[in-house]
Amino acid sequence: MEGLIQTIVLAPFVSVALLFLLRRQLPKSAAAVIGCSAVLVPFLCTVAAFFQFDGTPVTATLTQWMTGSVLNVPFAFRLDQLSLTWTLVVTGIGFLIHVYSVGYMHEDPSFTRFFTYLNLFVGSMLCLVLGDSMVLLFLGWEGVGLCSYLLIGFWFDEEENAKAGQKAFVVNRIGDLGFLVAMVLVFKQFGTLNIADVNAMAAAQAATLDPTLVTWIALALFVGCCGKSAQLPLYTWLPDAMAGPTPVSALIHAATMVTAGIYLVARMSIFFAMSPTASTVVAVVGCATAFFAATIGLRQRDIKKVLAYSTVSQLGYMFLALGIGAYTAGVFHVITHAFFKALLFLGAGSVIHALHHEQDAMRMGGLKKYLPITHKTFLIGSLALAGIAPFAGFFSKDKILGAALYSHGLPQLLGVFGLITALLTAFYTFRLYALVFQGEERFGHGTHGHADHGAHGGHGGGHGHDHAKPHESPLTMTFPLMVLAVLAVLGGALSLPHFAHSDLLGKFLEPIFAPAYAVLGAPHEHTVAQEVGAMLVSLVLAIGGAWFGFSKFSEGPGKQAEHSTKGLPFLLENKWFVDEIYNVLVVGPMRALSHLAGFFDRLVVDGLVNGVAGMVRSAGGWIRMMQNGALHTYALLFILGAAYLAIVLL
Amino acid sequence: MSVFHYYVVAAILFSIGAGGFLLRRNILVMFMSVELMLNAANLCLVAASSSFDLARGSSFALVSIAVAAAEVGVGLAIIIAWFRLRPSVDAGDLQELRG
Amino acid sequence: MEPELATTIAFYVFALLAIASSIGVVANKNPVASAMCLVATFVAVAGLYLTLSATFLAAVQILVYAGAIMVLFLFVIMLLNLSHDTFEGISVRRTMGGAVAFAFIFISIGLLWGTGPAPGEAMSVRPGTGLEIGRTFLKDYVFPFEMASLLLLVAMIGAIVVARRPKLVGGDR
Numbered sequence: 001m002e003g004l005i006q007t008i009v010l011a012p013f014v015s016v017a018l019l020f021l022l023r024r025q026l027p028k029s030a031a032a033v034i035g036c037s038a039v040l041v042p043f044l045c046t047v048a049a050f051f052q053f054d055g056t057p058v059t060a061t062l063t064q065w066m067t068g069s070v071l072n073v074p075f076a077f078r079l080d081q082l083s084l085t086w087t088l089v090v091t092g093i094g095f096l097i098h099v100y101s102v103g104y105m106h107e108d109p110s111f112t113r114f115f116t117y118l119n120l121f122v123g124s125m126l127c128l129v130l131g132d133s134m135v136l137l138f139l140g141w142e143g144v145g146l147c148s149y150l151l152i153g154f155w156f157d158e159e160e161n162a163k164a165g166q167k168a169f170v171v172n173r174i175g176d177l178g179f180l181v182a183m184v185l186v187f188k189q190f191g192t193l194n195i196a197d198v199n200a201m202a203a204a205q206a207a208t209l210d211p212t213l214v215t216w217i218a219l220a221l222f223v224g225c226c227g228k229s230a231q232l233p234l235y236t237w238l239p240d241a242m243a244g245p246t247p248v249s250a251l252i253h254a255a256t257m258v259t260a261g262i263y264l265v266a267r268m269s270i271f272f273a274m275s276p277t278a279s280t281v282v283a284v285v286g287c288a289t290a291f292f293a294a295t296i297g298l299r300q301r302d303i304k305k306v307l308a309y310s311t312v313s314q315l316g317y318m319f320l321a322l323g324i325g326a327y328t329a330g331v332f333h334v335i336t337h338a339f340f341k342a343l344l345f346l347g348a349g350s351v352i353h354a355l356h357h358e359q360d361a362m363r364m365g366g367l368k369k370y371l372p373i374t375h376k377t378f379l380i381g382s383l384a385l386a387g388i389a390p391f392a393g394f395f396s397k398d399k400i401l402g403a404a405l406y407s408h409g410l411p412q413l414l415g416v417f418g419l420i421t422a423l424l425t426a427f428y429t430f431r432l433y434a435l436v437f438q439g440e441e442r443f444g445h446g447t448h449g450h451a452d453h454g455a456h457g458g459h460g461g462g463h464g465h466d467h468a469k470p471h472e473s474p475l476t477m478t479f480p481l482m483v484l485a486v487l488a489v490l491g492g493a494l495s496l497p498h499f500a501h502s503d504l505l506g507k508f509l510e511p512i513f514a515p516a517y518a519v520l521g522a523p524h525e526h527t528v529a530q531e532v533g534a535m536l537v538s539l540v541l542a543i544g545g546a547w548f549g550f551s552k553f554s555e556g557p558g559k560q561a562e563h564s565t566k567g568l569p570f571l572l573e574n575k576w577f578v579d580e581i582y583n584v585l586v587v588g589p590m591r592a593l594s595h596l597a598g599f600f601d602r603l604v605v606d607g608l609v610n611g612v613a614g615m616v617r618s619a620g621g622w623i624r625m626m627q628n629g630a631l632h633t634y635a636l637l638f639i640l641g642a643a644y645l646a647i648v649l650l
Numbered sequence: 651m652s653v654f655h656y657y658v659v660a661a662i663l664f665s666i667g668a669g670g671f672l673l674r675r676n677i678l679v680m681f682m683s684v685e686l687m688l689n690a691a692n693l694c695l696v697a698a699s700s701s702f703d704l705a706r707g708s709s710f711a712l713v714s715i716a717v718a719a720a721e722v723g724v725g726l727a728i729i730i731a732w733f734r735l736r737p738s739v740d741a742g743d744l745q746e747l748r749g
Numbered sequence: 750m751e752p753e754l755a756t757t758i759a760f761y762v763f764a765l766l767a768i769a770s771s772i773g774v775v776a777n778k779n780p781v782a783s784a785m786c787l788v789a790t791f792v793a794v795a796g797l798y799l800t801l802s803a804t805f806l807a808a809v810q811i812l813v814y815a816g817a818i819m820v821l822f823l824f825v826i827m828l829l830n831l832s833h834d835t836f837e838g839i840s841v842r843r844t845m846g847g848a849v850a851f852a853f854i855f856i857s858i859g860l861l862w863g864t865g866p867a868p869g870e871a872m873s874v875r876p877g878t879g880l881e882i883g884r885t886f887l888k889d890y891v892f893p894f895e896m897a898s899l900l901l902l903v904a905m906i907g908a909i910v911v912a913r914r915p916k917l918v919g920g921d922r
C-alpha cells in the first residue's frame with residue numbers, strides 16, 4: 001500500500017525529469033508515451049489502492065523535509081476516503097486528457113514542453129491531494145498554480161496569453177495569502193500542521209476552542225479557496241485562463257485544479273462546521289458566484305468562455321453545498337462536474353481543432369454533420385451540465401438543491417437562487433450547443449483563428465487547409481470523448497437519491513465528514529415526496545431552459561450575431577464590466593503605487609546601492625596598487641601581518 | 651638547559667629565514683630560507699614537547715617534516731617548470747600575480 | 750664529564766653552529782654555497798634534537814633534510830646551471846626587509862619570555878624517542894599519519910606532472 005502511494009506521487013515527477021532532460025533527444029511519440037504513462041501508472045496504482053483500501057487511512061513517508069523541535073514536516077502522503085476519491089478523479093481524467101492532448105497538440109513544436117508541464121501539474125495536484133500536512137498541501141497548491149500559469153501562457157509569443165497567465169498567477173496569490181494566514185493561525189493554535197492531527201484536535205476541543213479564532217481560520221482558508229476555485233470576487237482569472245490550449249482548460253481549469261478549493265474546505269470541514277458565520281459566507285459567496293457567472297454565460301460568444309463561466313458557476317454550486325453542510329453533495333458534484341465539464345471542453349477542443357482554431361460560436365453552426373462523434377458526446381455533456389435526468393449532473397445538482405431547499409432561513413433562499421441558476425445554466429448550455437452544432441453553417445468565411453491558433457505549429461499554420469470541410473478528430477481525441485461521455489451518463493449512479501438506498505459515495509466518505517456532522521447534527525433525511533418534488537421542480541426548470549435555449553438558437557444566433565450596445569445584454573456581453581471595475585479600483589491604484597515605488601527604488605535605493613558599489617570600486621582601484629605582483633612585497637606584508645597577529649594574540 | 655634557550659635559538663633561526671626570504675631575490679635561496687623557518691618551527695615543537703612531557707609535539711614535528719618534503723618536491727618542480735618558461739631565477743621577474 | 754654539563758656544551762655548540770650557518774645560507778652569493786650552509790644548519794638542528802633526547806627525530810632530520818631535500822636542492826641548482834653569482838644590490842625595500850627580520854628576533858624572544866616552564870628549569874623527560882612517537886602515531890594519530898603519506902604521494906605525482914617537459918603533456922604553450 002505504501003509502495004502504491006509512493007508510486008502515485010513519484011511517477012509524474014520522474015516523467016517530468018525525463019522529459020525535461022531529454023527534451024531535445026526524445027521524438028514526439030516517445031514524449032507522448034512517457035507523458036501518458038506517467039499518469040496511467042498512478043491511475044492504475046490508485047485503482048489497486050482503492051481495492052486494497054479497508055477504510056483505515058494509510059500514510060506513506062518518502063523522506064524527511066523539515067525537522068525541528070517545533071515544526072516537523074515529512075514528505076508524507078496520506079490516503080483516506082477523500083484523497084482517494086480525488087486521486088481517482090485526477091489521475092483518471094488526467095489520463096484521458098493526456099491521451100487527448102497527443103492528438104490535439106501533435107503539430108505543436110513545443111509538444112514535449114507541453115507534456116512536461118502537464119505531468120508537473122498532475123504531480124503537484126497529487127501532492128496537493130495526498131499531502132498529509134498543510135505545508136505539503138500548500139506545496140502542491142502553489143505547484144498547480146505555477147503549472148496553471150505556465151500552461152495558460154503556453155503560447156507566450158502572444159502577449160495576450162502571457163498576460164492572461166500573469167493575471168491568473170497574481171489573482172491566485174491574493175488567495176494564497178489567505179491560505180498562509182490560515183496555516184499560521186492553525187499552527188499557533190494546535191502546534192502542528194498535520195491535517196489529520198489538526199482535524200482530530202479541533203474535533204476534540206470543539207467545546208473549548210475560541211469561536212472567533214475558528215471563524216478566522218475558516219474564513220482565511222476560504223479566501224484561499226476563492227482564489228484557486230475562482231469564486232467572487234477573485235474569479236476573473238478563470239475566463240482569461242482559456243487562453244491556454246484546450247486540454248489545459250479541460251484538465252486544470254475545469255476538472256481538477258479549480259476543485260482544489262472544494263477539496264480544502266472538505267478536508268478542513270470541521271472548522272467550517274464549527275463556525276456558522278464562515279459557513280454562511282461560503283454558502284452566500286458560492287450561490288452568488290453561481291448566479292452571477294451564469295448570467296455572464298448567457299451572452300458570451302466564445303465557445304470556451306461560455307464553458308469557463310459555466311465552470312465558475314458550477315464551482316459556486318459546490319461551495320453552496322459545502323456552505324450549507326451538504327459536504328457529500330459538494331464532493332459528488334465535483335466528480336460529476338469533472339466528468340461532464342472535461343467532456344465539454346474536450347468536445348469544444350475537437351470543434352476548435354476541426355475549424356482551424358475558430359472559437360467564436362457565432363461563426364460555427366451545423367457541425368453535427370461533420371463531427372458526428374463530437375456532436376453526440378457534446379450533447380451528452382450538455383445534458384449533464386444542464387441537469388437533465390438521468391445524466392450525472394442531474395443527480396449531483398439535485399442533491400445540492402434539495403439540501404438547500406429543505407432547510408430553513410437563508411439556505412432556503414439560496415436554494416431558490418440555485419434553482420434560477422439551474423434554469424440559466426440549461427439555457428446557455430443549449431444556446432451554445434445549438435449555435436455550434438445546429439442551424440446553417442456559418443464558418444468558412446471571414447477571419448479565422450484569433451486566439452487558440454498556436455497549436456498548429458506557430459502562427460496560423462492551419463490556414464493552408466481546406467476550410468469548407470471540417471473533419472472529425474483522430475481517435476486519440478475521440479476516444480477520451482467517448483469514455484467521458486459514458487462517465488457523464490453513468491456518473492450519477494455513484495450517489496442516487498436517498499429513496500433508492502444506494503448512496504455509494506455518501507457511505508464511502510462518511511468517516512471523513514463524521515466529525516463535521518457530529519458538530520452540525522446529521523443531515524436531514526428528506527421524505528420521498530420532498531425528494532421527488534425537488535427533483536421534478538429542477539427537472540422542469542432544466543428542461544424548460546434547455547428547450548428555450550435550443551429552440552431560440554437552433555436556426556442561428558439571430559440578432560445576437562451583432563454586438564449589443566445597450567441595456568442588460570450589453571452589460572452581460574461585457575461581463576458586467578467587472579474586469580474594467582477591477583482595473584480602475586485595484587489595478588490602477590496598484591500600478592500608480594508601483595510606479596511611485598519604482599521611482600523611489602531607482603532614485604534612493606539604486607542610488608544608495610550604486611553609491612556603495614562606486615565607493616567599493618574606487619577603493620578597490622586604490623588598493624589594487626598594492627597587488628603589484630612582486631613576491632617580496634607580498635612576503636613583507638605577510639610577515640608584518642603575522643607579527644602583528646602574534647603580538648595581539650599572545 | 652631550559653626550554654627557553656631552545657625557543658631563543660628557534661626565534662633567531664626563524665628570523666634569519668624570514669630575513670633571507672625578504673632580502674634575497676634568487677628564488678632558490680628564498681626557498682632555502684623557507685626551509686630554515688620550517689626548521690625553526692620544528693625545533694620549537696620538539697622543545698615544547700620535551701618540556702610538556704608529551705610525545706605529540708614530536709609527532710607533529712614529524713608530520714611537519716613530511717609536509718616540508720612534499721613542499722620541496724612540488725616547489726622545486728614549479729621552479730623547474732618556470733625556469734623552462736623563462737630562464738631566470740630572479741623573483742623580481744615573477745610579476746604574473748599583478749592584480 | 751657530567752651528563753648535564755655535556756648537554757649544555759652540546760647545546761651551545763649546536764646553537765651557534767645553526768645560527769652561523771643559517772646566516773651563511775642567507776648571505777652567500779653563490780647558491781651552491783648557500784645550499785652547503787643549509788646542510789650545516791640541518792645537521793646542527795639535528796644535534797639540538799639530540800640534546801633534547803629526541804633521537805628518532807634527529808635521525809629523521811638527517812635523513813630527510815640533509816639527505817633527501819638537500820640533494821634535491823643541489824640537483825635543481827645543477828640542472829638549472831645556477832652556480833654563478835646572483836647577489837643583488839641594496840634597496841629601500843631590502844633594507845626594510847632586513848629591519849623587519851632583525852626586529853622579528855626581538856619580538857619573538859619578547860613574546861616567548863615567560864611561556865612554558867620557567868627559564869632555567871631543567872628538563873628531564875625524553876618523549877622524542879622512536880618508541881613514544883610510534884605509539885602516538887599508531888594509537889592516537891593514525892588518520893593524520895595516513896594523510897601525511899597520502900600527501901607525500903600526491904606531492905610526488907604533482908611534482909612529476911609539473912616538472913615534465915611540456916612537449917610530453919601536449920604542448921599547450
